[in-house]
Amino acid sequence: MSIREYVHIEPEQENRAIAGYYEVEEELLIPVNNQEVLCILGYVCWDNSCCGSGGCRYVSVPGYIVDYKKAIDKKGRPVSRVRKITKSEEQKEIKDILRKKIRNLQIIDI
Amino acid sequence: MPGSIRDRVAILGMGCTRFGERWDASAADLLVDSAYKAFEDAGIGPEEIQAAWLGTTTGSTGMVLSEPLRLPYLPITRCENACATASDAFRNACYAVAAGIYDMVLAIGVDKFKDSGISGLGDGGSPGPSHAMVAESTPPRQFAMLATTYFNRYGLSYEEGKHMIGRVSWKSHQNGVRNKNAHFQQPVDLDTIINAPMVAWPLGLYDCCGVSDGSAAAIITTPEIAKARKKDPVFVKALQIAMAPRDGNFNTNFDFLHVEATVRAAERAYEEAGIKNPREEISMAEVHDCFSITEAVTMEDLRFSPRGKVRDDIENGFFDLDGKLPVQVDGGLKCFGHPIGASGLRMLYEMYLQLQGRADELLNPGYPSRQLPNPKLGLTHNLGGSPDGCAIFVGIVGLEGA
Amino acid sequence: MAGIVSYGAYVPYYRLPRAVIADMWGGRGRGEKAVAGFDEDPITMSVAAGLDCLKGIDPRTVDALFLATTCSPYKERQNATIAATALDIKRNARNADFANCLRAGTSALMSADDAIKAGSLGQVLVTAADMRLGGAAGEDEQAFGDGAAAILFGHDNVAVEIEGSYTISEDLADYWRAQDDTFVRHWEDRFGREEGYMKIPQEAANGVLKKLGLELKDIAKVCLTGANARTHAALCRKMKLTPEQTQDTYLDNIGNTGTAQSLMMLVGALEEAKPGDRILLISWGNGSDAIVFKVTDQIENIKNKRGIKGHLQIKKILNSYGRYLRWREMVSMAPPARPPAGAASMSAQWREHATALPLYGVKCKKCGTPQLYLSHSSTRAHVCLECHAKDEFEPYRFADKQGTVTSFSHDFLAGGIDPPTTAAVIDFDGGGRGQFNMVDREQDECKVGMKVEMTFRKMRYTLGAHTYFWKCKPVRD
Numbered sequence: 001m002s003i004r005e006y007v008h009i010e011p012e013q014e015n016r017a018i019a020g021y022y023e024v025e026e027e028l029l030i031p032v033n034n035q036e037v038l039c040i041l042g043y044v045c046w047d048n049s050c051c052g053s054g055g056c057r058y059v060s061v062p063g064y065i066v067d068y069k070k071a072i073d074k075k076g077r078p079v080s081r082v083r084k085i086t087k088s089e090e091q092k093e094i095k096d097i098l099r100k101k102i103r104n105l106q107i108i109d110i
Numbered sequence: 111m112p113g114s115i116r117d118r119v120a121i122l123g124m125g126c127t128r129f130g131e132r133w134d135a136s137a138a139d140l141l142v143d144s145a146y147k148a149f150e151d152a153g154i155g156p157e158e159i160q161a162a163w164l165g166t167t168t169g170s171t172g173m174v175l176s177e178p179l180r181l182p183y184l185p186i187t188r189c190e191n192a193c194a195t196a197s198d199a200f201r202n203a204c205y206a207v208a209a210g211i212y213d214m215v216l217a218i219g220v221d222k223f224k225d226s227g228i229s230g231l232g233d234g235g236s237p238g239p240s241h242a243m244v245a246e247s248t249p250p251r252q253f254a255m256l257a258t259t260y261f262n263r264y265g266l267s268y269e270e271g272k273h274m275i276g277r278v279s280w281k282s283h284q285n286g287v288r289n290k291n292a293h294f295q296q297p298v299d300l301d302t303i304i305n306a307p308m309v310a311w312p313l314g315l316y317d318c319c320g321v322s323d324g325s326a327a328a329i330i331t332t333p334e335i336a337k338a339r340k341k342d343p344v345f346v347k348a349l350q351i352a353m354a355p356r357d358g359n360f361n362t363n364f365d366f367l368h369v370e371a372t373v374r375a376a377e378r379a380y381e382e383a384g385i386k387n388p389r390e391e392i393s394m395a396e397v398h399d400c401f402s403i404t405e406a407v408t409m410e411d412l413r414f415s416p417r418g419k420v421r422d423d424i425e426n427g428f429f430d431l432d433g434k435l436p437v438q439v440d441g442g443l444k445c446f447g448h449p450i451g452a453s454g455l456r457m458l459y460e461m462y463l464q465l466q467g468r469a470d471e472l473l474n475p476g477y478p479s480r481q482l483p484n485p486k487l488g489l490t491h492n493l494g495g496s497p498d499g500c501a502i503f504v505g506i507v508g509l510e511g512a
Numbered sequence: 513m514a515g516i517v518s519y520g521a522y523v524p525y526y527r528l529p530r531a532v533i534a535d536m537w538g539g540r541g542r543g544e545k546a547v548a549g550f551d552e553d554p555i556t557m558s559v560a561a562g563l564d565c566l567k568g569i570d571p572r573t574v575d576a577l578f579l580a581t582t583c584s585p586y587k588e589r590q591n592a593t594i595a596a597t598a599l600d601i602k603r604n605a606r607n608a609d610f611a612n613c614l615r616a617g618t619s620a621l622m623s624a625d626d627a628i629k630a631g632s633l634g635q636v637l638v639t640a641a642d643m644r645l646g647g648a649a650g651e652d653e654q655a656f657g658d659g660a661a662a663i664l665f666g667h668d669n670v671a672v673e674i675e676g677s678y679t680i681s682e683d684l685a686d687y688w689r690a691q692d693d694t695f696v697r698h699w700e701d702r703f704g705r706e707e708g709y710m711k712i713p714q715e716a717a718n719g720v721l722k723k724l725g726l727e728l729k730d731i732a733k734v735c736l737t738g739a740n741a742r743t744h745a746a747l748c749r750k751m752k753l754t755p756e757q758t759q760d761t762y763l764d765n766i767g768n769t770g771t772a773q774s775l776m777m778l779v780g781a782l783e784e785a786k787p788g789d790r791i792l793l794i795s796w797g798n799g800s801d802a803i804v805f806k807v808t809d810q811i812e813n814i815k816n817k818r819g820i821k822g823h824l825q826i827k828k829i830l831n832s833y834g835r836y837l838r839w840r841e842m843v844s845m846a847p848p849a850r851p852p853a854g855a856a857s858m859s860a861q862w863r864e865h866a867t868a869l870p871l872y873g874v875k876c877k878k879c880g881t882p883q884l885y886l887s888h889s890s891t892r893a894h895v896c897l898e899c900h901a902k903d904e905f906e907p908y909r910f911a912d913k914q915g916t917v918t919s920f921s922h923d924f925l926a927g928g929i930d931p932p933t934t935a936a937v938i939d940f941d942g943g944g945r946g947q948f949n950m951v952d953r954e955q956d957e958c959k960v961g962m963k964v965e966m967t968f969r970k971m972r973y974t975l976g977a978h979t980y981f982w983k984c985k986p987v988r989d
């Protein structure tokens with residue numbers, strides 16, 4: 001039930017696109033409701049977009065940890081299994097924690 | 111339709127520069143590079159050119175071309191139609207030949223963006239009335255709304271929708287990496303694309319194209335001259351432009367699920383080229399993938415995929431290089447790049463190379479072949495503007511008899 | 513009969529807990545203050561309060577707008593006329609700005625009542641709005657809040673009469689701001705308190721009561737303005753006001769709203785008033801105005817407003833002091849790395865203001881389709897988008913319509929003071945569509961199908977002038 005794989009992107013490495021780049025800064029495991037939530041913190045910069053430039057810090061939240069880095073993918077990157085956070089109260093709780101922890105950031109849909 | 115361009119003009123030669131952040135090159139350098147590549151490919155000298163159409167969004171007047179190429183006193187028209195600029199320069203050049211006024215003309219496009227010190231095309235904040243909310247409006251926002259509505263209307267979860275449009279970008283990166291003239295040549299995996307942060311929700315970093323410097327050119331002549339000079343000239347089958355009324359923000363009939371102007375231009379182009387079933391008859395296409403959702407919706411607007419069903423085709427690889435109908439064979443805007451005034455001719459260049467079996471002239475060393483097996487008809491599509499307010503071009507080229 | 517025929521108020525959506533300020537600079541930090549958005553000013557807040565007040569009333573029946581503020585964006589350009597145009601008040605209205613003093617709100621009230629009683633004007637809308645800025649880490653930063661109120665005077669179905677007033681004008685400058693000052697200056701607090709606030713408002717109150725042959729016990733509610741809770745309580749004790757008589761100052765949960773405070777307190781009192789009640793309103797600032805109101809049995813018919821009570825419920829806690837500083841341009845942010853926008857054109861704004869400011873579209877007389885037309889250069893439609901009839905339109909206003917979101921995006925690229933910019937295409941109830949920026953929204957709550965209403969906001973600042981237009985915001989009641 002809404003369990004999916006999360007391929008860990010190597011931190012502090014520039015992921016370049018034509019319009020800009022992003023970088024994962026660190027991964028956080030935040031305890032919520034006796035479980036651990038995987039949060040990916042990073043920075044995005046759009047420096048060659050067709051429509052202006054800018055950047056911001058962001059966080060994405062793949063979900064509650066089911067298995068942490070117990071597998072690897074074809075390219076040798078660690079893979080976790082996560083359970084997507086679907087309850088809106090839990091989403092809100094996690095967003096509030098994140099907003100308190102890290103200011104001024106983009107929170108990608110949990 | 112009173113008349114048709116089908117097989118009335120042919121492309122004798124084409125040239126295209128490497129696209130990218132060309133810190134090394136001026137607009138003049140880029141124009142000379144693509145024009146002389148086209149002359150060489152056509153086997154002609156510049157003195158044979160009788161008239162030219164220049165597409166550029168940054169320059170002004172035909173002197174942008176006459177000066178560096180030293181083309182004295184030729185009739186040159188400067189053409190601008192947003193992202194359809196180069197295609198419209200090509201269209202007008204074709205019409206002049208079809209009309210019998212000239213029999214050897216140049217259509218050329220160029221844009222040089224990377225000298226402004228900042229990224230982007232300006233924000234459209236023209237002097238205007240107080241409501242000028244255009245001051246804050248950006249293209250990603252306008253196209254993001256297509257994605258918001260498409261996901262909502264067809265019941266795609268956020269993950270399903272993001273995977274679909276991520277798969278569109280992934281495919282372009284798979285293709286672009288094989289192309290040594292592409293702006294962006296790095297392979298990117300789907301996870302990196304889907305996990306990327308937002309530019310305009312729900313469009314992430316890899317859903318958006320960038321800007322590039324570059325130029326592309328075509329020499330157009332009559333079928334007779336083309337056949338006399340070249341064994342495999344490429345023929346023009348259809349050239350259509352449709353200008354949208356920019357009413358999507360006012361007209362409740364606009365559904366944010368499709369781009370009507372693409373539908374109208376495409377249907378006219380299919381009629382002009384005698385195409386009944388584009389999904390079966392078109393061999394390949396270069397479309398305006400300014401944003402990944404744009405490409406997805408365009409597949410439906412061009413009748414490559416049934417309405418509301420493009421996700422199946424995208425996820426099943428229908429548009430991949432080895433799929434039934436390869437799209438963005440050269441990497442598209444997202445990888446080959448987007449110097450706006452040259453993009454339409456760049457798309458045409460890829461169709462031209464593929465039709466002549468020459469695609470591997472641009473192969474990145476060490477990568478498998480880019481050449482498609484026996485393509486007959488190629489389609490190019492530009493969208494200049496926003497989904498509701500856009501200049502649309504749809505063109506079809508093919509081999510003789512196709 | 514002449515007097516108040518409607519009221520309204522506006523409190524900005526965002527509330528900054530004083531603890532958030534205290535977190536940065538120290539201090540106790542009790543309660544919260546209302547904080548106008550980065551795109552709000554006394555003109556837009558006046559429009560918001562005016563919209564609340566004019567609910568169900570044809571704005572074309574209003575003969576004047578009196579706008580009171582000490583925070584005018586302009587030294588020379590009439591605030592009242594910008595707000596009146598947005599509110600769709602007619603062109604031949606006798607608009608006026610009341611300024612430069614915290615009593616400006618009550619001055620405007622009395623002037624409106626006089627004009628109505630004299631018969632020279634039929635209906636006058638008075639708005640008072642302020643958003644004074646306190647310097648970082650100072651007391652005023654904690655104290656000052658933003659808000660607005662609106663009172664409509666007229667002849668028909670009068671709900672509140674002004675029985676009398678008494679004014680003391682005295683150049684006692686306990687607070688002042690010179691032309692070039694960003695922040696309010698103070699003399700020693702004890703001077704203002706002992707020689708000013710603790711004496712003059714009471715003197716004015718006694719003046720009006722004596723004039724009317726009334727005593728304080730005849731007053732159901734006393735709206736005594738005040739800059740801080742401690743001195744306000746001290747004066748209430750001195751005047752021997754009972755707790756039941758004392759109207760809330762909103763200093764704790766909105767803040768000191770300057771010129772707007774007196775009118776906001778009046779609105780608060782009217783929300784609870786019963787027929788026959790007398791209300792005493794006392795303002796303070798270079799003297800005092802004391803006004804006695806008497807409530808009629810029409811009062812129950814005008815309580816259908818959001819007012820203060822409703823707006824106090826519509827709020828979002830702003831937990832970021834940095835965001836507040838950015839909104840108030842108290843910190844120098846890195847400039848956006850993008851080509852600059854062109855300047856807004858005064859002549860183009862003038863040409864379009866009759867349609868753009870009150871948000872008029874048109875309705876086709878042939879096919880009945882309501883439609884907006886907002887292009888880069890024009891807001892006047894000529895050809896119907898449905899049936900293509902040319903110039904067969906009647907005016908149709910969208911500002912007072914609610915709508916439903918058809919599509920939206922959160923735009924991180926757009927820059928601006930408070931990214932991301934949320935843009936939404938909305939389909940209006942009754943027909944018509946427009947694309948607007950959405951404000952006072954949480955990103956998470958935006959959905960296709962959500963209900964929104966229109967709100968008048970600042971758009972850009974070029975060449976020393978603001979441009980204004982409408983945005984949308986979620987309906988929250």
